Amino acid sequence: xxxxxxxxxxxxxxxxxxxxxxxxxxxxxxxxxxxxxxxxxxxxxxxxxxxxxxxxxxxxxxxxxxxxxxxxxxxxxxxxxxxxxxxxxxxxxxxxxxxxxxxxxxxxxxxxxxxxxxxxxxxxxxxxxxxxxxxxxxxxxxxxxxxxxxxxxxxxxxxxxxxxxxxxxxxxxxxxxxxxxxxxxxxxxxxxxxxxxxxxxxxxxxxxxxxxxxxxxxxxxxxxxxxxxxxxxxxxxxxxxxxxxxxxxxxxxxxxxxxxxxxxxxxxxxxxxxxxxxxxxxxxxxxxxxxxxxxxxxxxxxxxxxxxxxxxxxxxxxxxxxxxxxxxxxxxxxxxxxxxxxxxxxxxxxxxx
Numbered sequence: 001x002x003x004x005x006x007x008x009x010x011x012x013x014x015x016x017x018x019x020x021x022x023x024x025x026x027x028x029x030x031x032x033x034x035x036x037x038x039x040x041x042x043x044x045x046x047x048x049x050x051x052x053x054x055x056x057x058x059x060x061x062x063x064x065x066x067x068x069x070x071x072x073x074x075x076x077x078x079x080x081x082x083x084x085x086x087x088x089x090x091x092x093x094x095x096x097x098x099x100x101x102x103x104x105x106x107x108x109x110x111x112x113x114x115x116x117x118x119x120x121x122x123x124x125x126x127x128x129x130x131x132x133x134x135x136x137x138x139x140x141x142x143x144x145x146x147x148x149x150x151x152x153x154x155x156x157x158x159x160x161x162x163x164x165x166x167x168x169x170x171x172x173x174x175x176x177x178x179x180x181x182x183x184x185x186x187x188x189x190x191x192x193x194x195x196x197x198x199x200x201x202x203x204x205x206x207x208x209x210x211x212x213x214x215x216x217x218x219x220x221x222x223x224x225x226x227x228x229x230x231x232x233x234x235x236x237x238x239x240x241x242x243x244x245x246x247x248x249x250x251x252x253x254x255x256x257x258x259x260x261x262x263x264x265x266x267x268x269x270x271x272x273x274x275x276x277x278x279x280x281x282x283x284x285x286x287x288x289x290x291x292x293x294x295x296x297x298x299x300x301x302x303x304x305x306x307x308x309x310x311x312x313x314x315x316x317x318x319x320x321x322x323x324x325x326x327x328x329x330x331x332x333x334x335x336x337x338x339x340x341x342x343x344x345x346x347x348x349x350x351x352x353x
């Protein structure tokens with residue numbers, strides 16, 4: 001586990017990615033973000049019939065430059081801001097299961113108690129009621145995952161019957177309130193965006209300008225005036241998702257470096273970035289470019305060492321190579337490699353990593 005400051009910094013990115021990249025749009029390979037939080041594969045499963053309510057905005061989400069403060073303080077503020085008006089609804093309460101799962105993935109030993117303390121601060125009169133609903137939802141989601149294959153083998157009528165039987169078994173008379181029209185509307189919005197992204201992935205005949213217009217129009221039409229509208233405020237996150245579209249990325253990869261950076265800057269401006277934000281993100285892009293250049297050179301030399309050495313001699317040479325290229329980060333790279341994670345074998349996604 002990283003130091004507290006690094007953890008909170010990562011949470012800001014990861015919380016946002018959970019909501020948009022996993023729940024709303026399509027998953028992307030951002031394991032480098034989630035790896036240190038023991039969350040990949042567990043943070044969220046995009047279930048058709050189980051509940052995948054959105055995270056609240058989270059600390060700093062909806063802002064391009066997060067504010068300072070503890071994780072708990074910011075979650076309390078965001079929960080009250082975005083869910084205060086509807087928290088008495090069972091469907092809203094059930095959505096918070098993802099907040100508890102996020103915290104327990106981050107801190108398995110104390111995550112549940114931290115979540116309860118956040119509820120006590122945000123909604124003191126309803127904390128016990130919310131906790132009860134959230135625990136039931138967690139149990140239902142576990143059941144759904146354990147029975148996914150069995151349910152898939154059923155007819156649609158049989159599957160819906162089995163699902164509702166389990167919902168009523170766990171929630172009793174509250175089942176209908178949990179799976180309200182509000183929740184179904186949320187699922188429809190999520191599906192609309194996933195379908196749009198899927199179409200844009202293969203839209204090689206459209207210009208980037210046309211794809212961006214379709215993307216932004218669909219986002220605004222789908223999420224404007226909804227409980228998830230706060231996500232539209234996070235331009236950095238929306239841009240990352242757009243850059244992850246396959247046809248967009250393919251076009252960027254074909255460009256010379258200077259032209260590619262100019263195009264990335266243009267896209268960000270059209271998405272509403274200020275000139276100062278465009279310049280700041282360009283600096284980040286240039287830093288990433290240098291990192292990738294270094295990383296790819298490292299991987300070439302690493303592969304050569306693997307072909308010519310073995311045993312302790314190989315380990316010593318790899319250690320020296322990591323120190324040559326990564327200096328104080330060499331130990332982190334070593335730990336990642338021991339765990340089978342090679343950050344420079346990931347696909348390069350311009351504008352994102």
